[in-house]
Amino acid sequence: MKTKLLIALLLAVGLAVACSEMKPHPMDMSQAVQNAESKADHEALAKHYEEAARDMQLKADEHKKLLSQYESKSYLYGKRALDFQSHCRGLINAYEKAAEENLEMAKLHSQM
Numbered sequence: 001m002k003t004k005l006l007i008a009l010l011l012a013v014g015l016a017v018a019c020s021e022m023k024p025h026p027m028d029m030s031q032a033v034q035n036a037e038s039k040a041d042h043e044a045l046a047k048h049y050e051e052a053a054r055d056m057q058l059k060a061d062e063h064k065k066l067l068s069q070y071e072s073k074s075y076l077y078g079k080r081a082l083d084f085q086s087h088c089r090g091l092i093n094a095y096e097k098a099a100e101e102n103l104e105m106a107k108l109h110s111q112m
Contacts, residue, residue: 039112042109042110042112043109043110045105045106045109046105046106046107046109046110047106048106049102049103049105049106049109050102050103050106052098052102053098053099053100053102053103053106054099056095056096056098056099056102057095057096057099059091059095060091060092060095060096060099063088063091063092063095064088064092066084066088067085067088067089067092070084070085070088071085
């Protein structure tokens with residue numbers, strides 16, 4: 001009985017952590033872009049976009065590792081192995097595209 005309660009508690013905590021916002025956005029981007037006038041404003045925006053690109057690339061790298069796991073040990077995941085692989089590939093593409101777009105925005109603001 002205690003084991004079932006412990007498992008339920010761990011699952012509830014895990015779900016709460018997974019559903020919580022991991023990193024709230026540090027600034028209102030629409031306001032920051034509209035109000036950017038000085039070189040320092042644009043440098044701050046460029047830095048923000050570079051950090052966002054770095055975060056996106058870290059997520060892509062994490063999913064590349066998961067994809068490798070799903071491909072090398074697909075027998076552990078049964079019929080769902082291909083679904084997991086496809087899901088990871090989609091996320092990798094999305095995160096890498098987001099990283100590229102953030103780097104482009106950083107470049108543009110650095111030039112302003």
